[in-house]
Amino acid sequence: MTLFEFISTYWPRLLxxxxxxxxxxxxxxxxxxxxxxxxxxxxxxxxxxxRGFAITYIEIFRGTSLVVQLYWIFFVLPLLGxxxxxxxxxxxxxxxxxxxxxxxLVRGGILSVPRGQWEAALAIGMSPAKRMRRIxxxxxxxxxxxxxxxxxxxxxxxxxxxxxxxVADLMFESRQINASTYLSAQVFGAALLxxxxxxxxxxxxxxxxxxxxxxxxxxxxxxxxxxx
Amino acid sequence: xxxxxxxxxxxxPRLVVATGNTLVAAGAGYAIAIVLGLVLALAQRAPSxxxxxxxxxxxxxxxxxxxxxQIFFVxxxxxxxxxxxxxxxxxMIAIGLHYSAYLSEVYRGGIESVAKGQWEAATALNMTALQxxxxxxxxxxxxxxxxxxxxxxxxIFKDTPMxxxxxxxxxxHTANAIGxxxxxxxxxxxxxxxxxxxxxxxAAGFIRLxxxxxxxxxxx
Numbered sequence: 001m002t003l004f005e006f007i008s009t010y011w012p013r014l015l016x017x018x019x020x021x022x023x024x025x026x027x028x029x030x031x032x033x034x035x036x037x038x039x040x041x042x043x044x045x046x047x048x049x050x051r052g053f054a055i056t057y058i059e060i061f062r063g064t065s066l067v068v069q070l071y072w073i074f075f076v077l078p079l080l081g082x083x084x085x086x087x088x089x090x091x092x093x094x095x096x097x098x099x100x101x102x103x104x105l106v107r108g109g110i111l112s113v114p115r116g117q118w119e120a121a122l123a124i125g126m127s128p129a130k131r132m133r134r135i136x137x138x139x140x141x142x143x144x145x146x147x148x149x150x151x152x153x154x155x156x157x158x159x160x161x162x163x164x165x166x167v168a169d170l171m172f173e174s175r176q177i178n179a180s181t182y183l184s185a186q187v188f189g190a191a192l193l194x195x196x197x198x199x200x201x202x203x204x205x206x207x208x209x210x211x212x213x214x215x216x217x218x219x220x221x222x223x224x225x226x227x228x
Numbered sequence: 229x230x231x232x233x234x235x236x237x238x239x240x241p242r243l244v245v246a247t248g249n250t251l252v253a254a255g256a257g258y259a260i261a262i263v264l265g266l267v268l269a270l271a272q273r274a275p276s277x278x279x280x281x282x283x284x285x286x287x288x289x290x291x292x293x294x295x296x297x298q299i300f301f302v303x304x305x306x307x308x309x310x311x312x313x314x315x316x317x318x319x320m321i322a323i324g325l326h327y328s329a330y331l332s333e334v335y336r337g338g339i340e341s342v343a344k345g346q347w348e349a350a351t352a353l354n355m356t357a358l359q360x361x362x363x364x365x366x367x368x369x370x371x372x373x374x375x376x377x378x379x380x381x382x383x384i385f386k387d388t389p390m391x392x393x394x395x396x397x398x399x400x401h402t403a404n405a406i407g408x409x410x411x412x413x414x415x416x417x418x419x420x421x422x423x424x425x426x427x428x429x430x431a432a433g434f435i436r437l438x439x440x441x442x443x444x445x446x447x448x
C-alpha cells in the first residue's frame with residue numbers, strides 16, 4: 001500500500017488524532033505562557049519566598065523528564081486525592097513542563113531590557129506594576145520571542161507524549177492503526193509528515209510573524225530572520 | 229495513600245539497576261549523536277549545493293518531529309525491510325539520530341564562530357581541507373560549542389524514558405513493571421523523579437564548571 005492510498009483510507013482517524021494534537025498544543029501553550037510569565041517574574045521578585053518557590057518549580061520541571069511528570073500527574077496525584085482526567089493531565093503536564101523552560105526565557109528577556117528604561121520609567125513616576133506592564137514587558141517580549149519559536153516546536157513534540165496516557169492524539173491513533181494493520185512504514189511515515197507540516201508550515205511561520213509584528217508594535221524594525 | 233518505606237527499600241535495588249541502564253542508554257545515544265552530528269554539520273558545509281540542501285532539510289525534519297514517533301518508526305519499520313532490530317539497537321539509533329540533528333546545529337555555531345583569519349592562515353600554510361578542519365577549525369570550534377553539547381547530554385538523559393515504549397528496561401519501564409506487580413505507583417514514580425533530579429541537577433552544574441575550565445584552559 002502506498003502512502004497516498006494509506007492516507008486516503010485512514011485519513012479520518014489521522015485527522016481526528018491531529019485535531020486532538022492541535023487542541024492539546026493550544027491548551028498547553030496557553031498554560032505554558034501563563035506559567036512562564038508567573039514563574040519568570042517570581043524568580044526576579046525581591047521577596048525570597050516567591051523566588052524560592054519559582055526556583056524550586058523551575059528546577060523540578062527542568063530536572064526531570066516530561067514522561068515522568070506526565071505519569072506522576074496522571075497516576076500518582078489520584079493516589080493523593082487529586083483525580084484528573086487523562087485529557088487534562090496531558091496538557092497540564094506538557095504546559096507545566098514548557099512553563100519551566102519558558103520562565104527562564106522570560107527572566108532573560110526582562111533582564112535584557114536596558115537599565116535606562118527602568119530608570120526613565122521611575123523618573124516619570126510610574127508605579128512598579130505599571131512600569132513592568134507598559135515599559136519592561138513589551139520590550140522583554142520582543143527580545144525573547146526568537147527562542148520562544150524553538151520552545152513552541154518542543155511543545156508540539158511534547159504533546160506526542162500524551163499518547164502514553166491514552167489521550168487519542170495523532171501519536172496514539174498512529175499506534176492504534178499500526179497495531180491493527182501492521183502498515184508501520186505508512187502510518188508512522190504519515191504521522192511524521194503531519195507533525196513536520198504542523199511545525200514547519202504553521203508553528204514556525206506564526207512565530208516568525210509574531211516576532212515581526214511585536215517588533216513593529218513597539219516601534220522597532222523587525223530583526224533579520226535567522227535560521228531558527 | 230501512605231508512603232511505605234519498606235516498599236521503597238524493597239524496590240530501590242531494581243531502580244538502581246534501571247538507572248544504570250538509563251545511563252548506558254544516554255551514553256550510547258550521545259556517543260552516536262556526537263559523531264553523526266559532526267558528519268551532519270560538515271555535510272552542510274560541503275561545496276555541493278544539493279547535498280547541503282538535503283542535509284539541511286533532513287536536520288529540520290528530525291528536529292521538528294517527536295522523538296517518540298521516530299523511535300516507533302525505527303523499531304517497526306526496519307523489520308518491514310527485513311532488518312530485525314532489538315529494542316536497544318533501534319532505541320539507540322533513533323535517539324542518536326534525533327540528537328545528532330541538535331548537535332549538528334551546535335557544531336555549526338561553533339564552526340561559524342572561528343575567525344575568518346584562521347581559515348585564511350590555514351590556506352596560506354597550504355593545508356588540505358581535511359588538515360584544516362582536523363587541526364585548525366574543529367579544535368577551535370569545540371570550546372564555544374561545549375555549553376550546547378553539555379545541555380544536550382542532560383537532554384538525552386531526560387529523553388531516555390521514551391525508550392520504555394519499545395521495551396528498553398530503563399527507569400520508567402522498570403517503574404511501570406513494579407507498579408503493575410504491586411499495584412503501588414506512588415513510590416516507584418516518585419523515586420524515578422527523584423533519581424532524575426539527583427542526576428540531572430548536579431550534571432548541569434558540573435557541565436557549567438567544566439565549560440568554564442575548558443574556556444580558561446584554551447584562552448591560555
